[in-house]
Amino acid sequence: MIDELRELFKYKDLVKQLVIRDLKVRYKNSVLGFFWSLLNPLIQVATITIVVKYILALDIANYSAYLLVGYLPWVFFQMALLDSSDVIILHHRDLLKKVYFPREVLPLSSVIANLIHFGLALVVFFAYLLFYYFFLHGSPIMPTVLWLPVLIVMQTLLITGLAFFLSCMNMFFEDTKYVLTVLLNVFFYLTPVMYVAELVFTKIPEAHRGLLYKLYLLNPLNMLTDAYRKILLPPFHATRMRGEEISSLPLDYAMLGVCAVVCLLVAIAGYRFFNARKWQFAERV
Amino acid sequence: MNHAIRLSHITKRFRLIQEMPGSLKAAVLSFKRPPVKELLALDDVSISIDHGETVAIIGRNGSGKSTILRIIGRVYLPSSGEIEVNGRMSTMLDLGAGFHPELTGRENIYFNAAIMGLSTAQIKNKFQDIIDFSELDDFIDTPVKSYSAGMLMRLGFAVAVETEPDILLIDEVLAVGDAEFQEKCYERIDSFKAAGKTIVFVTHDLEAAKKVASRTIWLNKGVLQADGDTHAAIEDYLSHKA
Numbered sequence: 472m473i474d475e476l477r478e479l480f481k482y483k484d485l486v487k488q489l490v491i492r493d494l495k496v497r498y499k500n501s502v503l504g505f506f507w508s509l510l511n512p513l514i515q516v517a518t519i520t521i522v523v524k525y526i527l528a529l530d531i532a533n534y535s536a537y538l539l540v541g542y543l544p545w546v547f548f549q550m551a552l553l554d555s556s557d558v559i560i561l562h563h564r565d566l567l568k569k570v571y572f573p574r575e576v577l578p579l580s581s582v583i584a585n586l587i588h589f590g591l592a593l594v595v596f597f598a599y600l601l602f603y604y605f606f607l608h609g610s611p612i613m614p615t616v617l618w619l620p621v622l623i624v625m626q627t628l629l630i631t632g633l634a635f636f637l638s639c640m641n642m643f644f645e646d647t648k649y650v651l652t653v654l655l656n657v658f659f660y661l662t663p664v665m666y667v668a669e670l671v672f673t674k675i676p677e678a679h680r681g682l683l684y685k686l687y688l689l690n691p692l693n694m695l696t697d698a699y700r701k702i703l704l705p706p707f708h709a710t711r712m713r714g715e716e717i718s719s720l721p722l723d724y725a726m727l728g729v730c731a732v733v734c735l736l737v738a739i740a741g742y743r744f745f746n747a748r749k750w751q752f753a754e755r756v
Numbered sequence: 757m758n759h760a761i762r763l764s765h766i767t768k769r770f771r772l773i774q775e776m777p778g779s780l781k782a783a784v785l786s787f788k789r790p791p792v793k794e795l796l797a798l799d800d801v802s803i804s805i806d807h808g809e810t811v812a813i814i815g816r817n818g819s820g821k822s823t824i825l826r827i828i829g830r831v832y833l834p835s836s837g838e839i840e841v842n843g844r845m846s847t848m849l850d851l852g853a854g855f856h857p858e859l860t861g862r863e864n865i866y867f868n869a870a871i872m873g874l875s876t877a878q879i880k881n882k883f884q885d886i887i888d889f890s891e892l893d894d895f896i897d898t899p900v901k902s903y904s905a906g907m908l909m910r911l912g913f914a915v916a917v918e919t920e921p922d923i924l925l926i927d928e929v930l931a932v933g934d935a936e937f938q939e940k941c942y943e944r945i946d947s948f949k950a951a952g953k954t955i956v957f958v959t960h961d962l963e964a965a966k967k968v969a970s971r972t973i974w975l976n977k978g979v980l981q982a983d984g985d986t987h988a989a990i991e992d993y994l995s996h997k998a
Contacts, residue, residue, distance in 0.1 A: 485870035492867075496858065569853030571830035571845075572871050750833040753826075754770060 472739070475746055479573045489580035494587065508588060509595055512539075512546050519665055531667075531709040536603060540703050541664040541696045543592045544622075548630060548692070549655050551585035555634035556641050556648050564756040574749035575742070578638040582631050589623075600703070615702040615722075621731075622698055629691050629734040632741030639745045642752050658692065667707060668697040669717050688723060691737070694730040698722060758842060760923055760954040761805040761828055766837035768798040768823055768978075797823045798834070799978040807843070807922075808952040810945070812959055812969035812986065814993055820978040821958040822927055825849060828956065829925050843922025843954070846872060846915075848929050852908040854915075857901035861892055861911055864900050868915045882918045889944075890914035891937075905932040917944050924948065926957040930964070942968055962990050 498504040519542075520535040531537065555578040559567065563577055600612060641647040663671065668687075675683045688694045706719035772793040798820045805811055813821045826832045827839060829847040847853070854868045865886055869879035887896055890910040895903065903911070909932050916924060930941050945955060945968055959965055965972055965986055972989035974982040976996070982989040 481873050482870070484875045485873075488867055488870050492856070492859070565852075566854065566871070568831065569849045570847060570871050572873070753831050 472743065472746070475573070475575075475742075479575060479579075482573055482576055485572060486576050486580050486583065489576060490584045490587070493580060493584040497584075505591060509592060512542055512592065516542055523665070529709070531707060533603075533707075536600070536704055537667065537700060537707055538665065539596060539599070540700050541662075543589065543596060544626060544696060544699050545659065545662065545664045546592070547585055547589035547626065549659075550588070551582045551630045552633055552637060552651060552655065553648070554585060555581035556637040556651055559638055559752065560641060560645070560756065567753045567756050574752060575635065575745055578634040578745075579631065582627065582634050585630075586623075586627055593619075596703075613702070613705065618698070618702040622695060622702065625691070625731050625734045626695050628738040629695070632734075632737035632739070635741035635745035639748050642748075642755050662690075662692045663696050663700075667700065667709070667717075667719075668693060669720055672720060673717060685723075685726060688726040689729065689733070691730050691733050694723075694726055698727055698730075758807070759804045759840065760807045760809070760842055761803070761956070762838075762840040763801060763803045763824075763828070764838045766798055766801045766824070766827060766834045766839065767796070768820070768827060768832065769835045770795045770797055797978050798827070798975075800837075801975075801978075801980045802837075803973060803980070803983065805954060805956065807954055808949070809971060810949050810955045810957075810969045812957055812965035812972045813975060814959065814962065814965060814972060814990070815975035815981075818977070819975040821975055822849070823978075824975065825925050825927050825956065825958055841923065844873075845923045845925060846917070846919055846921035847925045848912050848916050849925065849927045851905055851929050851932065852900065852903075852912065855900050855908065855912070858899055860899050861896040861903070864911070865915055868912075869919060872915075872919060872921075874919060879919070882920075886911075886914045886918045889918060889940075906934060906937070909933050910937060913941055913944075917948065921953070923954045923956070926955070928958050928960065930957075930959075931961060962994075965990065 497508070516535055516539050519538055523529050523531075523538075524534055558581045559574070559577050566572070567574070597612075604612070637647060637651060659665075671687060672680065672684050675687075688697070701722040708719075709717045772795060801820075801824065813824065815821050823832065825847075826849060827834050828841065829845060829849060830841075831849065854871045855864045856867055859867055865883060866876060866879060870876070887893055890907075890913070892907060892910060895907060900908065900911070909929050912929065913926075913933075916926075924945075930938055933941060942964070948955060949968075955968075957969075969986050971984065972982070972986040973980065974989050974993045981996070982992045
């Protein structure tokens with residue numbers, strides 16, 4: 472694997488060019504450019520906020536901020552996987568048949584392009600936070616924000632591993648993308664994006680709560696979503712419909728460490744899976 | 757013993773694509789796998805090519821000429837056998853290979869160079885040479901998708917040779933150029949030879965083979981039929997055909 476990585480490193484300029492091309496093509500011919508891809512999550516967040524606050528009538532103070540902080544990483548996850556799963560077949564099938572280059576640059580550049588998006592979305596999120604703190608609370612951004620790069624690295628590793636696996640599977644079974652779309656729909660609700668992880672915690676029978684909740688956090692999606700929320704926003708205040716208080720739990724740093732290992736293992740496993748099959752792609756397209 | 761290219765006992769089988777389950781449904785439903793049809797594209801081919809040699813590969817359609825070039829160019833892995841390549845390769849395995857249709861000629865020079873593993877800095881020095889050689893000054897800022905076959909060939913060949921590889925692989929693309937440009941390409945190939953570089957090209961143009969290559973390999977249905985002096989190999993090939 473080390474040799475493969477060294478070879479990949481030689482082609483870093485190719486990755487750079489593919490990423491730039493990806494970003495250029497996406498924003499070409501649209502006046503609002505980048506804002507289109509930001510507008511979508513913002514409208515989603517506004518819609519979900521209205522549904523939760525006024526139709527389901529859950530009382531969570533500043534719900535939209537807690538939602539947005541989970542939704543932006545989710546969009547990164549979703550878009551990166553959808554883009555990378557068919558990037559080879561859709562855009563680069565001719566290249567595969569005619570030129571040698573490390574095949575992994577293709578899914579990798581899709582992931583990186585989406586990472587850059589996510590970075591831009593976070594900038595807007597911070598602008599929103601500043602506005603929100605400044606005008607509404609006057610409290611500063613918390614020092615735990617320093618964990619943010621760590622979380623981004625972890626999430627990127629997770630996504631890269633899955634992207635390698637999916638883009639490879641898609642070369643052999645073109646339904647991979649459809650299965651992925653279904654799974655993403657399911658996991659959007661299973662992951663604590665629209666709600667906080669504490670709600671799941673309170674639903675676990677008390678006898679097994681400690682262990683089962685740790686198992687729940689073993690899913691890196693759950694852990695990461697929870698962690699983004701906790702490092703970027705202060706503990707929430709929420710009451711359920713029957714007036715029951717839900718208290719905010721502290722961030723489980725031990726599980727975050729475990730999660731980092733899981734993300735790294737996913738990345739390595741995905742890369743190995745991809746490498747073992749990448750030279751068959753040219754015969755499959 | 758430092759060869760530019762060494763193929764030992766290369767065999768390549770292709771599984772015929774329509775026999776493969778193309779979807780999960782088909783994979784799940786086919787409890788009994790259909791007998792896999794295989795195509796033997798190359799059958800135990802061994803070739804050594806030294807630095808500085810210019811070798812033509814001839815043979816009828818479907819004889820494995822392009823397959824062998826793609827195996828040398830690392831696009832396909834052989835089913836069995838070993839390959840050794842010493843030196844940096846430039847490949848022209850098809851018209852517009854390594855170009856992105858949406859990008860302009862200028863952007864594609866960078867893109868193509870990046871695909872060959874060169875950095876932007878390395879290609880910058882060669883930029884003017886490439887444009888000069890291809891004679892495409894007027895079209896260099898036009899997207900490549902509107903290029904003609906001849907223009908694609910010009911740009912592809914220019915990038916392939918001006919980046920100064922040690923080994924050049926060309927698959928039959930020169931035929932689309934006009935006579936004058938073809939002449940220019942063969943002149944460039946001659947100076948390439950003079951500089952001690954290695955060239956392997958697939959061609960149906962036997963006159964071109966005679967003109968450029970000192971050695972010719974004739975493949976017939978995946979089997980190495982002749983390997984040696986160009987005139988002798990071509991005579992063999994022509995008499996076999998008749």
